[in-house]
Amino acid sequence: MSPKKPLFISTAIPYVNAKPHLGHALEFVETDIIARYNRLLGKEVFFLSGTDDNASKNVEIAEAAGVPIKEFVSTQAENFKKLLQDLGCENNDFIQTGIEERHIKGAQKLWNLCKKGDIELRKYKGLYCVGCEEFKTDKDIVNNECPLHPGRILQEIEEENYFFKLKNYEKELLDLIESNKLKIVPETRRNEILSFIKGGLNDLSISRSKERVKNWGIPVPNDDTQMMYVWFDALSNYINALGFAENSEKFQKFWENGESIHVVGKDISRFHAVYWPAMLMSAGIKTPDIILVHGFITSGGQKMSKSIGNVIDPYDLINEYGAEAARYILARHVSVFEDSDLTKESIKEYYNAGLANGLGNLVSRIMKMATVFGIKLDKYTKLNVAGPDFSFDESMNSFEINSVMNFIWTRIAYLDGYIQVEEPFKKIKIKPEEAKNNLIFILNELRDIAENLLPFLPNTAKNIIYLIESNKSPETPLFPRKD
């Protein structure tokens, strides 16, 4: 990442249809850690999250519940806002694509700015299932019928839609990604995108008839029969939140002249790495700099699902262990780049080993000695620690959150070992001066570990710093052991 430029970082905007799940929590925490780390470096950071509201399914659900659609999406958005907050995320803004003027105006501006000829009206022919009220693609169709509605005849319907000529951007997209001007992390995702583009791009339908989307969405400029295809408007949320519509200073600073990172799940990497940059290039707007693609969380080796009964709700974690512990589990024991497995059992083991027995116990034993011996750390010296093959900043800049966490925990283990060997608790009776010096060293190390922890466990880190500065033992254990 660039050392000085203002940083824009976003989560994807979740679909408000369902409640937040653990994957959302993972994405929020990862994004927040990167944002906090960069703020600590002294950069100006704009961390954005929001919701993707413009799906016609929302209309059906709202109707079924007898609630106006806008009210429905707003209510649902509260769940996501709350999760961000409950996880201690410091997002600067939250955009709701279904109800905000800045989003509507921005999406329409982007549409209008797209190069002449890149968007054109074409006839779209498709097989429509009256039962599902939607178009079916080849893979949905079994024996020439919709498997959900056997016996009904699929109708061939012709409809006019706007198409975006993605094909025009094949070469430019390849250049963009191969040169790493748009960096896709990790490498495997980058390769997937490259081979997808090399396989040839088809033009993309970017609008729907108003009836088909039940009159819900962002209207296509100058055509009252069409609404934007949700992905077209959804992707534009990132710049719309910055005030793209009125070309605000914020947009100039964080987007055009800043550095941008989109944190997304692997299921939507293509939308962000192919469609989105193509749209921006067409409109003559800067493309994003980095797309960080994270994996999914499985449980017991399987996708979480209600029928298997292995779903871990993010609030199970927060309520049982606390937000800081939830952040710990997600940051240390879930891979940033690959799928990872969590079960209730493994979570408890991770919590006890790392937080109760590890960090929490270390703080207790140190602060007990410090208070009983009456030793206060007068001057904290920042340590630029590194392992033999490890650089904190390099690892953070390549988003290796897990490695950084592991490194911090080797420091914790080192301090535990140091206390064991030096035995200041014994020395205090026979060689008080030496014990004192040991403790000052230990306190300084602990203080420095807390500095390392600031992006990951901000409240715990601040609490440890407070305890050291005020020479206090924790009144209750930081992380009580769970049996």
Next chain:
RNA sequence: GCCGGUGUAGUUCAAUGGUAGAACGGAGGACUCAUAAGCCUCAAAAAAAGGUUCGAUCCCUUUCACCGGCACCA
């Protein structure tokens, strides 16, 4: 089906063309400042078969298993 990736202790991961490392979990021990925590010791691993090589966990081939991608569902 096509393309790509992975297969290492019970689990999660690491390194390496020449005695395979760690963490968690397990067993044992000495201690006591601490949340019966911490520390020390121990047990424990290369999917299968071929090939290249003086020598392969590492390179190649095949088989098996798992994962991902193969576009307008978000």
